[in-house]
Amino acid sequence: MTPEPTDLLRGARRTLADVVLPALGDGFAIEQLKTVLRVLTHLEAVIDEAYPLEAAEAEDLRGLLGAVARSSDPALSALRETAGEAIAGDSVPGSLPSFRELRDANVVRKRVVSDVIRALRRSAPSAAAVEDVETRLAGLVRRQLDRERRWTRPRRTSK
């Protein structure tokens, strides 16, 4: 489908840079417009990554919450049901969730992950019983940091 998002962004950026910016005289307005141009340039560079990065995050979150739902440790007992609910019914065969659906579901899942972290820190779970959860949490953190780096600093090569 056209125009592609990057076509729209590039058009807006060029008009602002070539026509609007040279016509401005107010120092604050110039500073703000330069900031807007940086935002547009950044967005052009990363927009194609938005969906795959969000989908990868969803995958990590589902994996972690699935492990919580399966865990037998008492420290996580109060969260088992919530974790299960946060990953239930989000895979409809043959359909791809929209970006908004992915985002909204990830926001809910991350809230549950926060509760999981607090539960693990504030109790003394059996290391063996939560090993899968801890391993998946460590992986989630590591990969999330890498995704955030790719999203905010796209010109850098990822690890």
Added chain:
Amino acid sequence: MSVSEPYIERTVRQCLDARLVRRHTAYHVADAAELRSALEAWLGAELGGRVEIRDLVRAPGGASKENFFFRAGDRALLLRLDPGESIVETDRQREFEVLRAVEGIVPAPRVVAVDGEGSRLGRPALVMERVDGRTQPELGARTSGVGIAFEPALRESLARQFGNALVRLHRIDWRTRQLPSFDVPRANTTDAAAWTLAWWERVWEEDRLEDHPVMVIAAEWLREHLPAADRIVLVHGDYRSGNFLYDDEGRITAMLDWELAHLGDPHEDLGWVVNDLFAVRGDAGERLACGLLPREAMLADYEQATGWTIDPERLRFYEIFNNYKLAVCAHATTLRIARGEHTHLAASMSLIHAFAHLYIAALARALAIDGSGA
């Protein structure tokens, strides 16, 4: 050592409470033409006699308040006006009091008038004298004001003044100053650390649009490791390169951005000064804290000038806390206020949000949860 309960200073709490109320009302970016007559009436009442405002224009720079340059008679002044919401929600009365407290001790703008209630211009406001100088070299200037590479010829002089000003600030006998808006944490308790953590945890709770595992792990770690402060000093709260003005001769003309000042542990400012994210590489490739001095030299100079010993464990706590605080502002508040259309700097806020990743990654490294095995 007594363990302190989470507590947020009275005036900080009031400020955050007021913000939650404003969050549900419409915000309009201030208009210079509309401000003029109210500003003239206010300053006339403050200074006595009729005041004519000239050359009132919005000031560039800054990521927090709505700032305006103007002239009143032969005085060049700056108006700092609260926006709907700010990347840091702070109290103009506190800013006024701390600027008065450091007058003649630390180079800083002289305050002229304050309206902490917002009865004059519709929002809380502060007027101060405008100080000449720049925050960074014009060539290679950075929009963020973070990670500044100063002119090599001026670096040594700037480093000495920057360090001396911090020492003078921390040695102020704040008990003899008028600081009625400030609550006093007890020395030899964890008050200072607990209060400042409670402040920024509240902001995180109220501003975040989504959770982040590193922020939860960091908050848990900070609560488990609150240190006691052996002395209570006046803390600047944002003491770094980008927050001072200097002239062509390399003289620091003013330390800026006092809005986060509070009474607390001197290690909090020290942890800010040596934050690696404010550092740049020197000519020999060495990391220069705030673009001025190697970290160890910066800390050694401070110890020598004060005669105090820096506690490495407390410094580590505050380095981690400071990145937590930076991440709260960058990850939570920026997007909250931009999405809520409560800031005059919406584009800047979304751009600053990108810095959140750096602060969160630094937190993860410090807590050894980034997978690097450090």
